[in-house]
Amino acid sequence: MIRRISKIILKSLAVLIAVIALFLAVVFIVNVISSKSEEGKIQSYGQLVPVDGKQMNVLIQGEGAETVVLLPGYGTGAPALDFKPLIDELSPFYKVVAVEPFGYGLSDGTGKERTNANIVSEIHEALQQLDIDHYTLMGHSIAGIYGLDYVNTYPDEVNAFVGIDSSVPTQGGMDAEMPIGLFKFLDKSGLMRVLKKLSGDPYAGLPYGDQTKQQMKMISNKNSSNDTTMNEMKHFSDNFTAAKALKFPEKLPLLLFIQADNTDVESWRTLHEGQVKDSLYGKLIPLEGEHYLHHTLSKEIVQDFRAFMSGVK
Structure with a gap:
């Protein structure tokens, strides 16, 4: 009786393993073909700059x-496509330059370590190639870290820094070990594509045309x-730690838009207030929206930005 039960269990396990293996094989093949x-x-946009x-x-x-x-x-x-609502609001008044760093959008990848210094140097080289030498930096999320390094490295070129729910060096959780191996497995196996499909349309209800949405998904x-x-990602901890030694220059106009009800990072507002208080022209504006504030609040961001800049001239 026990032997019979054992055989049934083993057969069931074998069938289960075979089903899982078949599923993974199908997912992998579909991902390769897709x-x-x-x-x-994928359609090109913008222009390629040698860096x-x-x-x-x-763009x-x-x-x-x-x-x-x-x-x-x-x-x-x-x-450059994700920023489209913001670009469309800014471009009637400014020359807008949306940079896609290496590894993003239609840019090449690179084997250089993704340190603050390397990322900042590459972005600066791209702007030099375009003969752009005076500008406002407007950055989303982790661009708050790279932006800190940038404005201290090239202080004579940056007119102002504007953060869109930008990262702060002292925010918690950035010293945690990142599951890089898991992400690579999910991507190579095709399971990442499945997970994205199951999670629904990330651009539903946002101001993008169907073609733009499709391009963003494919890219x-x-x-x-x-x-x-x-x-x-591997350099997150080191990059955030390195940025702790930096501050935005006192005389640099600093405008920070933040998500008003951020519950993911402890003391989100307080952290940004700490950055603003050290600036002669610092201002903090909380907005009711998601982390990607520019998806739904680009008009408000541009209105407040223009008013802020006119006030510091």
């Missing part, structure tokens, strides 16, 4: 006398867990 198909459907022997994609819109340079948050698949799939962004 990735190849999507690769041919450190590679190509960095940059420029607007012809204003003053320039705003947009820097994305971590993991934004296609930054996001292309860049998912690539070596460059995984290396950036």
Whole structure:
């Protein structure tokens, strides 16, 4: 009797393992075929700029006398497309330059370590190639860390820094070990594509056309867990720690938009108030929205930004 039960259990386990293996095989094959198909459907936008022997994609819109340079948050698949609502609001008044760092959007990847210094140097080189030498930096999320390094490295070029729910060096949780191996497995196996499908449309209800949404999804799939962004993730702890030694220059106009009801990071508002208080021209504006504030509040961001800049001139 016991032997019979054991055989039944073993057979059941064998069937289960076979089903899981078949499922993973199908997911893997579908992902390979889908990735190849999507690769041919991705449409170019912006322009490629030579940086450190590679190509960095940059989108420029607007012809204003003053320039705003947009820097994305971590993991934004296609930054220049993601920033579209904000670019459209800014471009009637400014020359807008949306930079897609290596590993993002249509830019190449790189084998260089993703330290603050390397990332900042590459972005600066792209702007130099475009003959852009005076500008406001406007950055989302982790661009708050790179922006700190940037404004201290190139203080004579940056007119102001504007944060869109930007990261702060002293925020908690950034010293945790990141599951890089898991992300790579999910991506290579095709399970990441399945998870994205199950999680629904991330752009539902947002001001993007269907074609733009489709392009962002395909580019996001292309860049998912690539070596460059995984290396950036590996450097999170070191980069945040290095930024703790920096402050925004006292005389640099500093405008920080933050998510008013952020519950993910302890003392989110207090952390940003600490940055603003050290600036002669610092201002903090809480907004009711999600972390990607520019998805739904670009009009308000631009109105407040223009009023702020007119007040510090």
